[in-house]
Amino acid sequence: MTSLLQNLIDGLGQGSIYALLALGVAVIFGVMHLLNFAHGELITVSGYAAVAAFGSNLSWWLVAPLIIVVSIVTSLVIERVAFSRVRGASEFTQLLTSFGIHIIVSAVLIMSVGASVKTFAEPPWIFDRIDVGPLSLEKFDLLVIAVTAVTLAATTWLLQRTTFGLSLRAAAADFDTARLMGVDSDRVIRGAFALSGALAGVAGIFWLMRAGNTDPSAGIDPMLKGVLAALIGGLGSLRGAVLGGLALGVAEVLLRSQLPSSVAVLTDAVVFGLIAFLFIFRPQGLITVQHAERV
Amino acid sequence: MLLEVDNLTTQYGSIAALRSVSLTVAEGELIGLIGPNGAGKTTLLNTVAGLLEPATGSVRFKGEDVTGRAPDAMLRAGVALVPEHRRIFVDLTVVENLRIGGVTVPAKEREPLLDEMAELFPVLRDKWTTQAGFLSGGEAQQLAIARALMSRPQLLMMDEPSLGLAPILVDVVFDLIVKLRDQGRTLVVVEQNAARMLEVADRAYVLRSGELVVEGTGAELGARDDLFKTFVAGGDA
Numbered sequence A: 001m002t003s004l005l006q007n008l009i010d011g012l013g014q015g016s017i018y019a020l021l022a023l024g025v026a027v028i029f030g031v032m033h034l035l036n037f038a039h040g041e042l043i044t045v046s047g048y049a050a051v052a053a054f055g056s057n058l059s060w061w062l063v064a065p066l067i068i069v070v071s072i073v074t075s076l077v078i079e080r081v082a083f084s085r086v087r088g089a090s091e092f093t094q095l096l097t098s099f100g101i102h103i104i105v106s107a108v109l110i111m112s113v114g115a116s117v118k119t120f121a122e123p124p125w126i127f128d129r130i131d132v133g134p135l136s137l138e139k140f141d142l143l144v145i146a147v148t149a150v151t152l153a154a155t156t157w158l159l160q161r162t163t164f165g166l167s168l169r170a171a172a173a174d175f176d177t178a179r180l181m182g183v184d185s186d187r188v189i190r191g192a193f194a195l196s197g198a199l200a201g202v203a204g205i206f207w208l209m210r211a212g213n214t215d216p217s218a219g220i221d222p223m224l225k226g227v228l229a230a231l232i233g234g235l236g237s238l239r240g241a242v243l244g245g246l247a248l249g250v251a252e253v254l255l256r257s258q259l260p261s262s263v264a265v266l267t268d269a270v271v272f273g274l275i276a277f278l279f280i281f282r283p284q285g286l287i288t289v290q291h292a293e294r295v
Numbered sequence B: 001m002l003l004e005v006d007n008l009t010t011q012y013g014s015i016a017a018l019r020s021v022s023l024t025v026a027e028g029e030l031i032g033l034i035g036p037n038g039a040g041k042t043t044l045l046n047t048v049a050g051l052l053e054p055a056t057g058s059v060r061f062k063g064e065d066v067t068g069r070a071p072d073a074m075l076r077a078g079v080a081l082v083p084e085h086r087r088i089f090v091d092l093t094v095v096e097n098l099r100i101g102g103v104t105v106p107a108k109e110r111e112p113l114l115d116e117m118a119e120l121f122p123v124l125r126d127k128w129t130t131q132a133g134f135l136s137g138g139e140a141q142q143l144a145i146a147r148a149l150m151s152r153p154q155l156l157m158m159d160e161p162s163l164g165l166a167p168i169l170v171d172v173v174f175d176l177i178v179k180l181r182d183q184g185r186t187l188v189v190v191e192q193n194a195a196r197m198l199e200v201a202d203r204a205y206v207l208r209s210g211e212l213v214v215e216g217t218g219a220e221l222g223a224r225d226d227l228f229k230t231f232v233a234g235g236d237a
């Protein structure tokens, strides 16, 4: 029982990062119907920014906000340079574009800074634990969960209470009609990429803290986790994306701790298998967007 | 002239759904646009609203050439459209739908406009925070019209506002159209219910197979039996 609770909290820590990544994927999908396979590049580029910042002796307290800024800017640049040019093209073209961005970012990094792994120091407290009764919790997990909760609350406020949020939701529901109402499509799309970049930035801080390094293909893993979690949640749904992320994190931690150690290395494979299973029985994901529309 | 459409042709691929259509709308007029299914009425309104790009021809609004402008730019210029099938945002609440309609209006002017809509559409007032997907057909249509009015348009276009409504609600919609005209607003209304439209319209245009066939005052056209035969021939009773 205790170990189950322990695993659950560890899983929520891991899942929080996935949830933020998935939410960024879901925001872009909602507005543009684009499954953004370039989402992980935000973390790759942020990772190199972190390497450079640590090179100038900045501390994690300064690097963390820097990562968010770099992630937002990178997201906006990718939109401007690549996605804005294929807007209105088929969804397949946009999908290929997102793959292309990944390939180009990796290639540019390999040519400019090399293919080798760059390391930086994790914060000294990263493996500290706090004992709460019988539980021994990682400080890191608690921090991730708390920051994610605050980020999600801020995102909810933005979406529910601001004119930008309202425009974004309207555009996600029916882009043409939103434009008819005066919603500026450029502005709402740029806003969606900025939001997605900010969410990836927050996730990126923790991802990079944990990893302690980056390389030109560092974005693949976070991208896969974010896209998968968004798919698990049911692509149109923002709430689903968050739940999908948390579920993915908990499933991973549970499997890793419950499976015999010889199989535990295959956790990723088992998780993918379970997801494939989920899609056989619930191809729409966990949450279905409800439409009460009358014809 | 508030709106001048000149020789407008709009195509879907290589097929022209609108062929060299010209019309004018003066300030304060209520213009009816009638014609059988597939005549190009929706295509015409959508082209003026900026959802479709015309192949040739021009649209002038308040004397300015606005041909090919994006829908949000057209709205800012003063042209609002209540689209075919209403297209309200079913996942948003009634008041959120109205706020989106007023997204181009400065925030502090939006609240008084909401009060105005609550007064003009009493049925909506009671459902302010209801998800719009749960409204009845009549309520949804009124929401669609209120949402378009939130931008304080100088020209309001409506595409079949009475479609699919029970007869008593059709009355409500026509009463509303007349009321809006009496407030001095300029309206272009597409209607299947031609006889009814001609009774209230100042002037009307009849479209058929993408072309304008007749133009005249509501009374003139209402008296012409042959027009109604056109509709029968067009497959619409």
Ligand SMILES: Nc1ncnc2c1ncn2[C@@H]1O[C@H](COP(=O)(O)OP(=O)(O)OP(=O)(O)O)[C@@H](O)[C@H]1O
Residues within 6 Å of the ligand: B012, B017, B035, B036, B037, B038, B039, B040, B041, B042, B043, B044
């Ligand atoms: N998206 C589209 N792609 C291809 N053809 C279209 C499209 N929309 C409409 N059309 C065609 O263009 C012509 C005009 O259609 P439009 O919808 O403008 O007519 P309408 O007068 O509004 O008809 P209704 O009374 O049925 O609403 C029709 O022949 C229709 O089949």
Ligand SMILES: [Mg+2]
Residues within 6 Å of the ligand: B041, B042, B043, B084, B159
């Ligand atoms: Mg139509």
